[in-house]
Amino acid sequence: GFDNVVEMPTPILTPEVAAALDAGRPVVALESTIISHGLPRPRNHEAALEFEQLLRDRDVVPATIAVLDGVPRIGLDADGVRRIADDDLAKASVRDLPILAALGGSGATTVAATARLAALAGIRVFATGGLGGVHRGASSTFDESADLSVLAENPVTVVSAGVKSVLDIPATLERLETLSIPVVGYGTREFPAFWLRESGYQLDWQVSGAAQIAAIMRARDELGARQGIVVANPIPLAQQWDPSEHDRVLAEAFAAADAAGVRGKAVTPFLLGYIVDASGGRSLEVNLDLARNNVKVAAEIAHAWSALSR
Amino acid sequence: GFDNVVEMPTPILTPEVAAALDAGRPVVALESTIISHGLPRPRNHEAALEFEQLLRDRDVVPATIAVLDGVPRIGLDADGVRRIADDDLAKASVRDLPILAALGGSGATTVAATARLAALAGIRVFATGGLGGVHRGASSTFDESADLSVLAENPVTVVSAGVKSVLDIPATLERLETLSIPVVGYGTREFPAFWLRESGYQLDWQVSGAAQIAAIMRARDELGARQGIVVANPIPLAQQWDPSEHDRVLAEAFAAADAAGVRGKAVTPFLLGYIVDASGGRSLEVNLDLARNNVKVAAEIAHAWSALSR
Amino acid sequence: GFDNVVEMPTPILTPEVAAALDAGRPVVALESTIISHGLPRPRNHEAALEFEQLLRDRDVVPATIAVLDGVPRIGLDADGVRRIADDDLAKASVRDLPILAALGGSGATTVAATARLAALAGIRVFATGGLGGVHRGASSTFDESADLSVLAENPVTVVSAGVKSVLDIPATLERLETLSIPVVGYGTREFPAFWLRESGYQLDWQVSGAAQIAAIMRARDELGARQGIVVANPIPLAQQWDPSEHDRVLAEAFAAADAAGVRGKAVTPFLLGYIVDASGGRSLEVNLDLARNNVKVAAEIAHAWSALSR
Ligand SMILES: [Mn+2]
Ligand SMILES: [Mn+2]
Ligand SMILES: [Mn+2]
Numbered sequence: 029g030f031d032n033v034v035e036m037p038t039p040i041l042t043p044e045v046a047a048a049l050d051a052g053r054p055v056v057a058l059e060s061t062i063i064s065h066g067l068p069r070p071r072n073h074e075a076a077l078e079f080e081q082l083l084r085d086r087d088v089v090p091a092t093i094a095v096l097d098g099v100p101r102i103g104l105d106a107d108g109v110r111r112i113a114d115d116d117l118a119k120a121s122v123r124d125l126p127i128l129a130a131l132g133g134s135g136a137t138t139v140a141a142t143a144r145l146a147a148l149a150g151i152r153v154f155a156t157g158g159l160g161g162v163h164r165g166a167s168s169t170f171d172e173s174a175d176l177s178v179l180a181e182n183p184v185t186v187v188s189a190g191v192k193s194v195l196d197i198p199a200t201l202e203r204l205e206t207l208s209i210p211v212v213g214y215g216t217r218e219f220p221a222f223w224l225r226e227s228g229y230q231l232d233w234q235v236s237g238a239a240q241i242a243a244i245m246r247a248r249d250e251l252g253a254r255q256g257i258v259v260a261n262p263i264p265l266a267q268q269w270d271p272s273e274h275d276r277v278l279a280e281a282f283a284a285a286d287a288a289g290v291r292g293k294a295v296t297p298f299l300l301g302y303i304v305d306a307s308g309g310r311s312l313e314v315n316l317d318l319a320r321n322n323v324k325v326a327a328e329i330a331h332a333w334s335a336l337s338r
Numbered sequence: 339g340f341d342n343v344v345e346m347p348t349p350i351l352t353p354e355v356a357a358a359l360d361a362g363r364p365v366v367a368l369e370s371t372i373i374s375h376g377l378p379r380p381r382n383h384e385a386a387l388e389f390e391q392l393l394r395d396r397d398v399v400p401a402t403i404a405v406l407d408g409v410p411r412i413g414l415d416a417d418g419v420r421r422i423a424d425d426d427l428a429k430a431s432v433r434d435l436p437i438l439a440a441l442g443g444s445g446a447t448t449v450a451a452t453a454r455l456a457a458l459a460g461i462r463v464f465a466t467g468g469l470g471g472v473h474r475g476a477s478s479t480f481d482e483s484a485d486l487s488v489l490a491e492n493p494v495t496v497v498s499a500g501v502k503s504v505l506d507i508p509a510t511l512e513r514l515e516t517l518s519i520p521v522v523g524y525g526t527r528e529f530p531a532f533w534l535r536e537s538g539y540q541l542d543w544q545v546s547g548a549a550q551i552a553a554i555m556r557a558r559d560e561l562g563a564r565q566g567i568v569v570a571n572p573i574p575l576a577q578q579w580d581p582s583e584h585d586r587v588l589a590e591a592f593a594a595a596d597a598a599g600v601r602g603k604a605v606t607p608f609l610l611g612y613i614v615d616a617s618g619g620r621s622l623e624v625n626l627d628l629a630r631n632n633v634k635v636a637a638e639i640a641h642a643w644s645a646l647s648r
Numbered sequence: 649g650f651d652n653v654v655e656m657p658t659p660i661l662t663p664e665v666a667a668a669l670d671a672g673r674p675v676v677a678l679e680s681t682i683i684s685h686g687l688p689r690p691r692n693h694e695a696a697l698e699f700e701q702l703l704r705d706r707d708v709v710p711a712t713i714a715v716l717d718g719v720p721r722i723g724l725d726a727d728g729v730r731r732i733a734d735d736d737l738a739k740a741s742v743r744d745l746p747i748l749a750a751l752g753g754s755g756a757t758t759v760a761a762t763a764r765l766a767a768l769a770g771i772r773v774f775a776t777g778g779l780g781g782v783h784r785g786a787s788s789t790f791d792e793s794a795d796l797s798v799l800a801e802n803p804v805t806v807v808s809a810g811v812k813s814v815l816d817i818p819a820t821l822e823r824l825e826t827l828s829i830p831v832v833g834y835g836t837r838e839f840p841a842f843w844l845r846e847s848g849y850q851l852d853w854q855v856s857g858a859a860q861i862a863a864i865m866r867a868r869d870e871l872g873a874r875q876g877i878v879v880a881n882p883i884p885l886a887q888q889w890d891p892s893e894h895d896r897v898l899a900e901a902f903a904a905a906d907a908a909g910v911r912g913k914a915v916t917p918f919l920l921g922y923i924v925d926a927s928g929g930r931s932l933e934v935n936l937d938l939a940r941n942n943v944k945v946a947a948e949i950a951h952a953w954s955a956l957s958r
Contacts, residue, residue, distance in 0.1 A: 038867065038871055039871075100871075121825070121828065122828040122873075123825070123828045123829060123875065124830070124852070126867035126868035126870075126873060126877075127830055127832065127867075129864075129871065130863035130866070131860065131863075131864075162480060166480075167477040168787055169819065169822060170786075170816075172822070174826050174828050177827060177828065196480075198479065198480075199478075199479065199480040202480035202481050202482070202603075205433070206483070206484050207484075208432040208433045208450070208487065208488060209433060210433040210436060211433075212437065232434070233434075240440060240441065243440035244440040246440070247348065247435070247436035247437075247440045248436035250439070251410075251436055251439065251458070253435075253436060257436075293822075472790060477787040477788055506790075508789070508790075508912070509790035512789060512790035512792070512913075513790055515741070516792045516793070517797060518742040518743045518760070518794050519743060520743040520746060542738075542744070543747050550751065553751075554746050554747050554750040554751075557658065557745070557746035557749035558746035560746075560749070561658055561745055561749065562768060563742075563746060564801075565743065567746075
């Protein structure tokens with residue numbers, strides 16, 4: 029028939045995650061591409077463990093998500109965490125999930141796939157580093173992250189430090205508006221640019237705390253909305269990348285891409301690789317700090333949501 | 339769980355609207371941004387009352403929609419109508435609804451938010467002035483109204499005088515096609531351009547009356563479609579803006595925007611403000627006339643729908 | 649109310665198709681625009697009968713789809729097949745379906761409308777020639793086929809020979825990614841370009857047979873996905889158009905369109921007409937060969953799906 033939504037979806041939850049969800053206790057989803065592709069070994073394994081510990085320290089159950097041997101896993105055991113850090117996993121977006129499941133493959137889930145699997149499992153809060161978006165040059169390449177379209181139909185609140193400045197930030201904000209995805213600044217009216225607190229683009233809404241976000245989530249449900257919610261959470265001022273250094277390295281990166289004749293889809297990975305190298309590790313430290321900051325805010329939201337929805 | 343569509347959505351219907359819907363009697367939704375942002379005070383209050391009266395005179399229950407103090411209202415009392423005319427309300431699109439609800443804010447609903455709330459309430463016919471669309475320059479700005487994507491998934495028949503000529507009309511028609519939203523000309527094969535009967539762009543379908551539209555609505559339901567229906571209803575010839583005056587003022591407006599260095603999202607509001615000023619009030623009269631004309635056609639469709647679906 | 653999906657949709661299935669679906673036996677949907685608009689008379693009638701016979705020879709029930717006199721038909725009788733070949737039918741996309749139904753009109757269904765009606769009827773495998781996509785110049789015209797957005801929300805596996813090289817192939821592949829539609833190469837890692845086995849663009853996934861595709865379909869259902877699946881099935885090497893001749897004719901076609909001042913939506917039909925004429929019938933033979941090849945692969949997938957889902 030036409031309605032293919034099954035009652036017992038494939039993903040397997042750890043007993044800890046399943047018990048927390050059943051009891052309405054706080055759970056936060058974590059993605060695995062930041063571990064597999066965003067950070068170097070062995071630093072990435074430490075980070076995966078640290079993000080989970082940050083949540084446990086706050087009485088929140090972590091649900092790191094990945095596909096292992098064809099099974100979407102909601103929550104990983106110690107070996108699973110090791111595998112997303114040590115194995116050479118491909119990135120898995122939403123459209124890769126049925127293929128990996130059918131072929132028995134493994135993959136590190138992107139923001140899109142993590143949000144989708146979290147939604148399937150009933151997890152409502154998700155902490156990541158930065159959101160995917162519209163790539164520079166997308167008017168000719170059409171390169172737009174599935175993160176946006178997946179958030180348009182999955183009820184997950186994603187805490188991110190905005191969008192990397194290598195992407196087209198104003199176009200990304202426009203696409204979020206077209207897709208009716210709410211974007212709220214966490215203690216700010218300005219959309220952050222990942223490594224930096226400020227992108228130069230203003231938001232319509234600022235919230236002052238987790239309780240407000242939980243109330244927005246409840247109103248969203250009452251209104252029968254399909255969309256998730258983007259919480260734009262800037263890195264603390266003391267931890268942000270020095271803006272002038274950021275601007276210099278970014279300009280160098282664009283010039284290097286141009287000089288190397290890099291085009292189309294290859295541009296963004298080239299820029300990100302260049303930035304890590306040229307910043308002497310500084311961009312990675314900032315990346316870790318903003319991710320930690322997002323995990324902490326997600327923990328607060330998960331508590332507020334648990335209190336409101338129980 | 340994953341299915342968050344609640345059985346008793348937040349919006350509050352007036353007893354009059356609720357009774358009419360229960361009995362299958364004709365109801366037409368009206369938006370509030372045309373009142374709060376589209377017309378000057380106190381003319382806007384008179385217009386809001388007049389649009390409602392036009393419906394009542396035709397035995398149709400008006401349901402003017404707005405968010406007041408956090409509550410989406412389907413149908414307004416006298417004080418509510420006064421507030422959308424007199425208060426300084428922000429525009430509320432679909433993504434603002436849960437935020438306003440959570441924070442207790444107020445907002446005038448756009449075409450998108452009005453269509454969404456009408457659909458939630460079970461109202462199937464909606465009269466507005468002009469539909470939002472793809473903005474000129476959207477290939478670089480990505481500025482596309484949420485009106486289109488919201489109509490792609492809410493079963494509301496929107497009667498409009500097409501799309502303002504300051505937008506990118508052919509791109510808007512393409513987007514409507516890509517999103518599988520039916521567009522029918524009401525007594526015309528040509529898509530209208532708001533102030534003008536003709537945009538230069540042809541439609542695939544022309545309907546000759548309200549009964550045909552009601553039959554399309556029923557077929558749409560039988561086919562399990564998600565999309566709404568756009569009824570393109572040109573202003574009567576005697577009331578349209580003089581085309582040569584329109585073209586002259588529009589050209590001046592674009593030149594003024596260029597000279598003032600207006601860019602991106604700021605262009606459309608600049609153009610609309612310029613046009614109102616430069617036309618010496620003529621564009622406002624046309625705006626009122628086409629809105630009245632849309633309300634009358636919507637009343638006919640609501641009667642035909644009531645007869646067919648009861 | 650808000651949920652307008654009816655239990656008994658309008659489309660009428662032939663007894664043969666209905667019985668096969670009830671019993672879980674293999675069924676493959678076929679579109680009608682390839683017959684009405686893609687092939688010349690009387691060759692098109694022979695092709696329609698041949699595609700059906702290819703399926704019957706493989707113990708698969710064909711379900712050629714069209715709208716006749718307002719009724720969406722899932723499976724055609726002999727007179728229906730004759731009509732899609734001989735009558736001057738308009739193309740019917742998804743948004744035309746309720747209009748044709750209400751007005752009693754007839755239309756040949758596009759990939760989008762065929763996929764939608766197949767999904768409504770519970771048919772899960774569909775063979776076509778080429779998929780619609782993003783048109784060249786779409787960054788300014790916004791001309792993108794509804795095929796893509798319809799496949800984003802209908803659970804049909806479409807077997808095609810990729811996308812015609814007159815379209816913007818890389819942009820089409822990006823849009824499929826943004827919409828989370830899985831694309832798998834059938835025995836190839838390279839996306840085909842309709843008349844040619846190779847487009848120059850690589851796929852993330854290659855499958856080696858129908859059983860793998862059926863397994864992906866089952867995983868898709870278990871994951872509650874809305875998307876269909878694109879199976880990119882290149883024409884056999886011996887049957888493809890000679891690449892150098894293809895490139896020469898295509899370059900001539902673009903030059904002719906430019907010289908004739910053809911713009912916007914008119915470009916693709918102009919190019920396709922030019923190519924048929926300039927190739928001396930060779931492009932049509934290739935078109936028939938790739939369509940036959942897609943029908944045969946679809947038959948295998950329908951058998952594998954029947955075995956897996958029964
Ligand atoms: Mn991409
Ligand atoms: Mn906009
Ligand atoms: Mn098109």
